[in-house]
Amino acid sequence: MRKISFPRIGNYEVPFRYFIKNVFNAETVTPPANTKRTLELGSMHSPDFVCAPFKYIMGNYMEALDMGADTLIQFGGPCRLGYYGELHEQILRDMGYEFTMINLAEINMKNPKSVWEIIKSYNENLTIETLVKTLLVAVAMVEKMDELEIYIRRNIGFETEPGTFEQLYNVFLADIEHVESKKELKQLCAYHTKKIKNVKTDLPKNLLKVGIIGEYYTIMEPFSNHFLEKELAAMKIYVTRNMNISSTVFHRRVPKILKKVQHYVRYDIGATGVDTINAALNFAKRDYDGLIHVKSFGCMPEIDAMTILQNISQDYEIPILYFSFDTQTSETGVQTRLEAFQDMIYMRKGKR
Amino acid sequence: MKIGIPKAFLYYRYGYLWETFFRELGFEIVLSPDTNKAIIQSGTNHSIDESCLSSKIYLGHVEWLIGKCDYILIPRVATYAKDQIVCSKLWSAYDVVQNIFRDRDIKILDYNIDYAKNKTEFMAFLKMGRRLRKKRFSILRAYFMAKQAEKMMGERHLQEQNELLNKSDDLKILIISHSYNINDRYIGQPVLNYLRALDCTPIIAEIVERRAATLKAKEISPTLKWSYNQELLGALELYKKDVDGIILLTTFPCGPDSLVNEIIIRRTKDKPIISLVVDEHDGTAGMETRIESFVDIIRFKQKGVPGCEK
Numbered sequence: 001m002r003k004i005s006f007p008r009i010g011n012y013e014v015p016f017r018y019f020i021k022n023v024f025n026a027e028t029v030t031p032p033a034n035t036k037r038t039l040e041l042g043s044m045h046s047p048d049f050v051c052a053p054f055k056y057i058m059g060n061y062m063e064a065l066d067m068g069a070d071t072l073i074q075f076g077g078p079c080r081l082g083y084y085g086e087l088h089e090q091i092l093r094d095m096g097y098e099f100t101m102i103n104l105a106e107i108n109m110k111n112p113k114s115v116w117e118i119i120k121s122y123n124e125n126l127t128i129e130t131l132v133k134t135l136l137v138a139v140a141m142v143e144k145m146d147e148l149e150i151y152i153r154r155n156i157g158f159e160t161e162p163g164t165f166e167q168l169y170n171v172f173l174a175d176i177e178h179v180e181s182k183k184e185l186k187q188l189c190a191y192h193t194k195k196i197k198n199v200k201t202d203l204p205k206n207l208l209k210v211g212i213i214g215e216y217y218t219i220m221e222p223f224s225n226h227f228l229e230k231e232l233a234a235m236k237i238y239v240t241r242n243m244n245i246s247s248t249v250f251h252r253r254v255p256k257i258l259k260k261v262q263h264y265v266r267y268d269i270g271a272t273g274v275d276t277i278n279a280a281l282n283f284a285k286r287d288y289d290g291l292i293h294v295k296s297f298g299c300m301p302e303i304d305a306m307t308i309l310q311n312i313s314q315d316y317e318i319p320i321l322y323f324s325f326d327t328q329t330s331e332t333g334v335q336t337r338l339e340a341f342q343d344m345i346y347m348r349k350g351k352r
Numbered sequence: 353m354k355i356g357i358p359k360a361f362l363y364y365r366y367g368y369l370w371e372t373f374f375r376e377l378g379f380e381i382v383l384s385p386d387t388n389k390a391i392i393q394s395g396t397n398h399s400i401d402e403s404c405l406s407s408k409i410y411l412g413h414v415e416w417l418i419g420k421c422d423y424i425l426i427p428r429v430a431t432y433a434k435d436q437i438v439c440s441k442l443w444s445a446y447d448v449v450q451n452i453f454r455d456r457d458i459k460i461l462d463y464n465i466d467y468a469k470n471k472t473e474f475m476a477f478l479k480m481g482r483r484l485r486k487k488r489f490s491i492l493r494a495y496f497m498a499k500q501a502e503k504m505m506g507e508r509h510l511q512e513q514n515e516l517l518n519k520s521d522d523l524k525i526l527i528i529s530h531s532y533n534i535n536d537r538y539i540g541q542p543v544l545n546y547l548r549a550l551d552c553t554p555i556i557a558e559i560v561e562r563r564a565a566t567l568k569a570k571e572i573s574p575t576l577k578w579s580y581n582q583e584l585l586g587a588l589e590l591y592k593k594d595v596d597g598i599i600l601l602t603t604f605p606c607g608p609d610s611l612v613n614e615i616i617i618r619r620t621k622d623k624p625i626i627s628l629v630v631d632e633h634d635g636t637a638g639m640e641t642r643i644e645s646f647v648d649i650i651r652f653k654q655k656g657v658p659g660c661e662k
Contacts, residue, residue: 019445028632047610047611047613047614048608048610049604049605049606049629050610050611050614051607051610054611076575079440079607080607080608080610080611082575082577083575083576083577083578083611083612085575086573086574086575086576086615087611087614087615088409090615090618090619091614091618094618103575105575106575108435135437180524238432264447264451265447265451266446266447266450266462267428267430267443267444267446267447267464268430269440269443269447269448270440270442270443271440272445273444278412295659297402297606298402298607298610300404300440300441300607301440301443301444302402303400303402303403304440304441304444304447304448306400307400307448307452308447308448308451310451311451311454317502
């Protein structure tokens with residue numbers, strides 16, 4: 001039986017495992033959550049000024065192969081991500097690893113027949129019915145996770161009994177991984193959602209609200225952003241971040257976004273740059289006290305988005321804190337800047 | 353009316369096309385000067401720190417043109433085919449300039465090339481001509497004249513390069529670098545001059561039969577999507593057998609090059625290769641030593657100097 005592994009990002013290993021198990025009829029090897037070791041391993045074997053996600057994923061692959069994985073998946077993406085897989089494979093082979101690479105960037109997604117043939121080549125017994133069913137459940141899983149995570153992110157700083165949200169959410173994740181059908185998933189979700197939404201919280205009246213925007217790997221993978229959201233929650237800040245797999249992969253409509261940001265941008269500026277601008281505008285128009293922009297060093301579409309964010313910040317008088325994470329970012333540096341930012345938005349709120 | 357053209361980025365690919373097109377339509381052209389210290393300084397001041405040097409230089413050229421012309425030409429180029437893209441700096445050039453210089457009252461002349469969305473160059477130029485209030489017939493005429501000029505210049509450059517490849521007995525060094533880097537006064541020119549001073553013949557990868565190079569690149573690296581990098585990678589394959597060494601010349605921190613250069617280094621086993629990265633602080637200083645020792649090693653190897661055998 002194949003042992004398939006995949007890159008870590010947020011909590012998405014749950015739907016990834018579900019999908020791989022059912023579609024490829026294979027075992028999964030989940031690489032350990034990202035740590036300093038992952039990053040060090042990855043950086044050691046990556047080109048110098050490639051963006052940090054490349055280095056994290058490199059580390060994930062190495063750790064997974066050392067754990068016994070024999071097949072790796074790379075999902076591809078609209079920016080440099082789309083070329084990651086080929087170079088990862090090359091570097092790993094040069095290092096002497098032996099494995100099969102399933103690089104989705106090689107597959108022409110607009111041609112369903114070729115997609116089907118490629119998937120089928122990894123699992124002869126697969127039926128179209130199973131594929132469609134699994135896909136629907138996995139998508140529903142991701143959507144539900146994203147929905148719940150948005151709710152938890154906003155409220156976790158204010159739970160009356162610290163740790164409740166995290167514990168309930170982990171139970172939810174453990175439960176949904178073993179569902180058989182979409183119906184079962186729906187029931188489970190309803191049950192857990194109710195439980196999570198019933199957690200007692202104590203939101204103060206004069207709430208500090210911060211929106212998080214930025215490049216999609218760094219924003220979704222908590223280790224790569226130094227657990228920014230957790231830090232903010234500990235500072236009693238209401239945190240909103242709407243970028244996730246649902247909003248960037250399943251429900252992304254560029255023309256619609258471009259219409260919303262037309263006052264600042266005429267063309268799609270690449271990858272999810274316009275999504276960042278749109279999110280910033282949405283937060284700025286509502287009652288948010290500040291924005292935090294995160295990205296990995298050198299992310300080009302986000303750098304371009306920053307020039308536009310500066311104008312939005314000026315026009316709507318909303319402060320924006322910019323973080324650019326690379327492999328050498330200091331923990332204390334992040335902490336200090338966050339505290340200063342919190343003080344600043346707190347004082348501004350007092351003045352208003 | 354005066355049209356300002358920044359002498360950076362796509363100028364080195366479309367210069368002849370633009371200049372002929374606007375001249376034929378009766379416009380005066382204001383071209384920014386070769387990149388100099390002042391332009392780099394102003395570009396850096398207007399950029400986000402982490403932007404690549406090439407895009408900083410571009411902004412410096414745009415800034416130079418402000419107030420010296422009626423329109424500044426800033427095209428947006430996204431794709432040349434359904435399965436290709438170009439660097440996102442060219443997707444965003446128009447919007448970035450618009451946002452950075454929004455208080456400076458500039459008028460931008462833009463056009464959009466995005467073949468994946470059926471926005472062709474022909475339609476783009478037609479639209480641009482209409483915006484400049486020219487008659488359809490004169491626009492068509494100017495465009496075809498411009499295409500002719502572009503084609504002729506392209507062929508001439510190719511021919512010159514072929515002569516270099518066949519004739520010269522000097523050491524031939526292939527330079528893999530984007531057109532806007534190799535032709536830039538600050539980035540590529542010093543390297544070219546220095547190679548010539550060492551009695552080497554630089555071969556420029558960017559001057560290549562583009563279609564053939566792109567096809568070749570697809571064989572070598574199937575998931576490579578950046579059009580300009582495909583051309584360079586294909587050129588490497590086409591020219592490799594005729595050169596003695598390869599220089600990868602890039603600006604810090606170029607996104608596509610950060611990955612593609614690594615692939616090139618890992619997949620080119622049979623030729624000496626070095627990678628040179630230029631940023632705005634050091635420029636090409638310090639590179640002379642590296643180029644010199646690179647050339648020395650190739651010569652030693654060819655002479656079979658002990659310790660440097662092939």
